[in-house]
Amino acid sequence: MNEQDDRDLREFLKRGLTPMEAEPRRDLWPQVLERMDERAARVPWLDWALLGTLALWLLLNPRAIPMLLYHL
Amino acid sequence: MRVEERFAQGDLGAFEELFRAYQRDVYRWVARIVRDHGIAEDLTVEAFLRMYRAHARFDPNRNFGAWARRIATNLALDHLRKIRREALLTIDPEDLRAAAQTGGDAAERREIRDAVARAMSELPPKLRVVAMLALVEDVPYREIGEALGISEGAARVRGFRAGRLLREKLKTWGAAL
Numbered sequence: 354m355n356e357q358d359d360r361d362l363r364e365f366l367k368r369g370l371t372p373m374e375a376e377p378r379r380d381l382w383p384q385v386l387e388r389m390d391e392r393a394a395r396v397p398w399l400d401w402a403l404l405g406t407l408a409l410w411l412l413l414n415p416r417a418i419p420m421l422l423y424h425l
Numbered sequence: 426m427r428v429e430e431r432f433a434q435g436d437l438g439a440f441e442e443l444f445r446a447y448q449r450d451v452y453r454w455v456a457r458i459v460r461d462h463g464i465a466e467d468l469t470v471e472a473f474l475r476m477y478r479a480h481a482r483f484d485p486n487r488n489f490g491a492w493a494r495r496i497a498t499n500l501a502l503d504h505l506r507k508i509r510r511e512a513l514l515t516i517d518p519e520d521l522r523a524a525a526q527t528g529g530d531a532a533e534r535r536e537i538r539d540a541v542a543r544a545m546s547e548l549p550p551k552l553r554v555v556a557m558l559a560l561v562e563d564v565p566y567r568e569i570g571e572a573l574g575i576s577e578g579a580a581r582v583r584g585f586r587a588g589r590l591l592r593e594k595l596k597t598w599g600a601a602l
Contacts, residue, residue, distance in 0.1 A: 361602055362560065362591060362602065368534070370561050372457075373453075377449060382441065385473050388474055
């Protein structure tokens with residue numbers, strides 16, 4: 354592809370897609386803060402998995418509950 | 426202490442200062458790649474969140490703007506990979522307005538627009554990013570290389586490959602190139 358081909362291609366592409374003159378339509382800072390809060394409040398899946406395993410174990414071994422409470 | 430240094434230590438106020446200084450640049454950069462205002466907003470927010478999470482890894486002696494662009498470009502690339510084959514390139518309303526103002530036959534304009542959008546959509550994402558930035562937006566290859574973490578020469582090669590693929594596709598569909 355020579356320089357002329359390159360120019361022709363660029364011209365053709367711009368007939369279909371005009372260069373974007375985009376500006377943010379609003380201040381995005383509040384959204385950043387909102388997502389930060391959302392993620393901070395979210396409990397990681399691993400924590401849920403550990404909690405579930407513990408609950409199941411206690412259900413199967415109810416005698417372990419006093420021992421667990423003692424160690425807590 | 427410089428704002429970049431405070432940011433690297435996790436200072437939220439410094440992060441806000443940097444956000445205000447660079448949000449426009451990051452948004453414009455992403456919008457040029459994805460060509461959709463809503464997605465560009467979403468990716469800009471996500472990019473800044475990633476920057477904040479990575480504050481400890483940021484070297485305050487580096488250029489924050491270049492670092493921000495790099496993170497945003499990676500996110501935009503991930504987005505293109507995700508949407509690939511799901512949908513054709515979205516036509517921005519600006520493109521429709523501009524096409525209407527340039528004169529000529531409406532059906533022909535629509536045909537060109539659809540062909541270009543389709544050809545772009547069929548490019549591998551890493552070539553599409555370069556094609557969009559270099560061939561449509563006239564961004565210098567040096568800047569594209571920096572944002573992609575590759576050399577200017579490598580960006581130029583990608584631009585060349587993208588151009589060749591686009592020409593082949595467009596010619597197959599009968600475009601007068």
